[in-house]
Amino acid sequence: MPKTERILNVMQRVYERQNFTVGELAEEFSVSYRTMLRYLHELSRLGVPLYANEGKNGGYSILTSRQKRERSEQTNETIQRIIKPRTLIVGLEMKLPFTAYYMSQTLKPRLWQELQNRMEEIPYIRHKTPNPLYIAAVLNRQPIYHYVAGFEVSTIRDMPERMVGLTLPTQEYAMYTHEGHSEREDTDQSYSYVLQLLKQRGLMPNPERYSLELRTTVHASKTQIYIPIT
Missing domain, CATH: 3.20.80.10 (Regulatory factor, effector binding domain)
Structure with a gap:
């Protein structure tokens, strides 16, 4: 499967699931963790509103419009x-x-x-x-x-x-x-x-x-x- 097609499939799955971990998607698409992380970085550069949830049970989620505003307001506080x-x-x-x-x-x-x-x-x-x-x-x-x-x-x-x-x-x-x-x-x-x-x-x-x-x-x-x- 061409890379572009695979990234589009990952994008579709991301929007379907809303919440997921890199490992889960890597297993679903039969690629390495590192490869899936690169795909997610590319989706982020394309404008997909991904947010990383830290912690033992963390993963990624799709930000709602309200959450995007809140994260934008918090940016100056969370990064120095x-x-x-x-x-x-x-x-x-x-x-x-x-x-x-x-x-x-x-x-x-x-x-x-x-x-x-x-x-x-x-x-x-x-x-x-x-x-x-x-x-x-x-x-x-x-x-x-x-x-x-x-x-x-x-x-x-x-x-x-x-x-x-x-x-x-x-x-x-x-x-x-x-x-x-x-x-x-x-x-x-x-x-x-x-x-x-x-x-x-x-x-x-x-x-x-x-x-x-x-x-x-x-x-x-x-x-x-x-x-x-x-």
């Missing part, structure tokens, strides 16, 4: 423009071909568990407390998916074995607080929602820079998502 100074990160990395993105869902929990077990090996952690802030840097572009799970540090020196250092320049970000499950599907839905808000405000994300995810614990119910903007 923040300039974050140069950020230094030390942690464990994962690099995968973009086409193997789904392998990351199995590998990430192991990455974070190892990071927790080896936290004391990392020198110069900024604002180190009994519960320091965990930070993930994500570069999600073809052909490579790059993910670094780590901590923000004051300097990159004396690197622990098999860890990497990452220096991010001063950057303006759109910051949004994701509330709900920390699994990738829920987080991706929040990313999609933020991208819609950016579009409404005439802002453009910068795919050449790393996005950031900050949380107080590995499985925290709140995650601050930072999307670089041009």
Whole structure:
């Protein structure tokens, strides 16, 4: 089936269902989660009023005219423009071909568990407390998916074995607080929602820079998502 025809079929199904998850539609159309997410992004760019509902039982829904007005009024409250100074990160990395993105869902929990077990090996952690802030840097572009799970540090020196250092320049970000499950599907839905808000405000994300995810614990119910903007 040609891609255009499939997207039109997805659009028809979206309007029929009104409420759904990416996984449900991916299974119904026999495509990957990532492919269905791209289809939904395309529908959003075409003007389909999709809204991502965060949380464990979240998914997507079609906004009514009243809901669209309410979301528009809330835009300035739910997303903030923040300039974050140069950020230094030390942690464990994962690099995968973009086409193997789904392998990351199995590998990430192991990455974070190892990071927790080896936290004391990392020198110069900024604002180190009994519960320091965990930070993930994500570069999600073809052909490579790059993910670094780590901590923000004051300097990159004396690197622990098999860890990497990452220096991010001063950057303006759109910051949004994701509330709900920390699994990738829920987080991706929040990313999609933020991208819609950016579009409404005439802002453009910068795919050449790393996005950031900050949380107080590995499985925290709140995650601050930072999307670089041009």
